[in-house]
Amino acid sequence: MTLVPSVAAPQPILAEILAAGLARAGDALAAMSGHEVAIVGADVVACGSAQLIEIAGGPDTTVVAVYIGITGPLHGHALLILPLDGAHRLAAILLDGMVEARVDGEHGGATLEFDALELSALQEVGNVTISACLNVLGQLFPEPVHPTVPQAVIEFAGAILDSVLLDLVADSDEILAARTTFAIDGEAIGGTIVILPDRHSLELLADASVRYVA
């Protein structure tokens, strides 16, 4: 699932651009992990911030999120959000048995504890995935779009999104969202990629999208 805020950018064009970015992200993750990885679909829809939080799992649901800031010609925020069980499974697949799956009675059976190796692997997944999307977006501009250093957190989905949405929704309550599905070795692992350019960046993206079509 990929989420992008905008009221101005043409949704089908952005969906096409994001699909290309997600395909590259899948290839990059496959090269990194040695596993078959596919990230497909980019169903872009407009929604409010509350709906965005529900889509990402609900405000009170504990998730693993990898945050990356967007700099360069575009400014904003990007997140990879994974449910706890999906994050554990993803880390276990990518680390090829170097960590054991752990469960407890809460959070849908998944433990809140992630060791440094798991968090590092998930941080790198977020880095590779989001950077691939930003690279494709950057091709619309003379200069590349740069990601900041990734930061992984284990938190309420609502609290994470609340923090990154605050500086974006001061003058607008509408957000554009696009959904995507991740599959690794044929196993579906739910996740959400959120790309949130600021308002000025969205206007730049809208203009660039028109040029992209022309």
Place this chain on the structure above:
Amino acid sequence: MTLVAAGPLLVAGIGELVASAEHGSTLVAYGLGSCVALGAWDPRTRAAALAHFMLPTGPAGGPPAKFVDRGLEAFLERFAALGGSIRRAELKAAGGASMLSVMAGALDIGRRNSEAVNARLAALGLKLAAADFGGSAGRTVQLSVSDGRFHVKSVARSAVL
């Protein structure tokens, strides 16, 4: 950690406020990051209100508690309409975290939100009885209308202010 409420649950979404004087009901603000939840509870009338403020200041329009500066008045009006006396009320607040270190320096909205709540209350001659501000953890807040318990939970801990 699942929230348990015996009676009706009224949820203050981002920028929203809720109020009740119904025994057994609970007011909730889920998933506060940089946002701040402000609660008021009158021990005599057992009226309660909870706001989920998003930003310290901003233009008119939008959800009633989106901005602290404009939303506080609406919050106080809703509380008073249910029989709550703000002079008698227990005022408590939580939130204002800085969860992502790479963003903290640039925005620091969590700190600004908590400062705005304190400043606006002080301008009215009011002060918080208890607060849980700052840090790097998200929070969920629930306010019990029956007894005024102001429960703050995060992924790693849970406390009653």
